Amino acid sequence: MLLRLRVSLPDRPGGLGQVARVLGALGADILQVTVLEREAGRAVDDFTVSWPGTTTPAAVHERLSSVPGVKVEGVWPTKEVPGSALDYDLLMHVAGDPARGFATLVDALPGLCGGEWALALADGVVRHASLAAPPVFELAAPPPPRPAVHVAGERRLMLLPVKGTAMNLVVARSEGPPFHRAELDRAARIVEVVSRMAARFEPVND
Incomplete structure (x- = not known):
């Protein structure tokens, strides 16, 4: 399934990589990352990921919310295939x-x-x-x-x-x-x- 994740995280070196490592450990394939904003020491990023199996948006939200400093603003299905222009x-x-x-x-x-x-x-x-x-x-x-x-x-x-x-x-x-x-x-x-x-x-x- 294709999912979009909107995540607010500290805008510092390693912050994006930390989220990416968690997603990888959960079995997600990151297809695209879009930076929506960077201000006041935080960034808001949209991840488009391919997720195998029957993982639900609620389960993804719960796992990502456990990452220190990360706030999950939303997880929802998407049909937008990255790179489709x-x-x-x-x-x-x-x-x-x-x-x-x-x-x-x-x-x-x-x-x-x-x-x-x-x-x-x-x-x-x-x-x-x-x-x-x-x-x-x-x-x-x-x-x-x-x-x-x-x-x-x-x-x-x-x-x-x-x-x-x-x-x-x-x-x-x-x-x-x-x-x-x-x-x-x-x-x-x-x-x-x-x-x-x-x-x-x-x-x-x-």
Whole structure:
């Protein structure tokens, strides 16, 4: 199984290696490490690991939490295969068929952001939806003027307004931690690029 682990650890030599040794001892194959932030003497890293057998996210969380100085912020299943270049694939598809740009973007966002589903809202109506997305969705508050993260019950949401339009993109997951600001910034840049490519071909204000 593929898992993502979000770990906060002391930002000092050997800290990352200590976590890697524990993961190796548990039988995990580390496929990718992404540094999300480094500040105030600590780092927040995302590990993508391949884990054999029937290990559960809860068991992984418990074992890693025993490492001194390490705080486990989340362990959750992922379908994002490291090295698959999903963002480049998305842009190539949009360039080939810009009239379907927003639909293609919505389909790709869950994989790009470690989410479970995504959808595009305009004037309260779902215009595009990925697999597993609800057919009807209502924001609890007015859409934010800029990209934002939000927690609604068990849902962790990423809210991405499309500049100059009435459209807002929503990415959701029910497992793992809230979306990190590094994830939000990356998604917002991708949305901006795709919206510029697609804006001439798809009406979004009606």
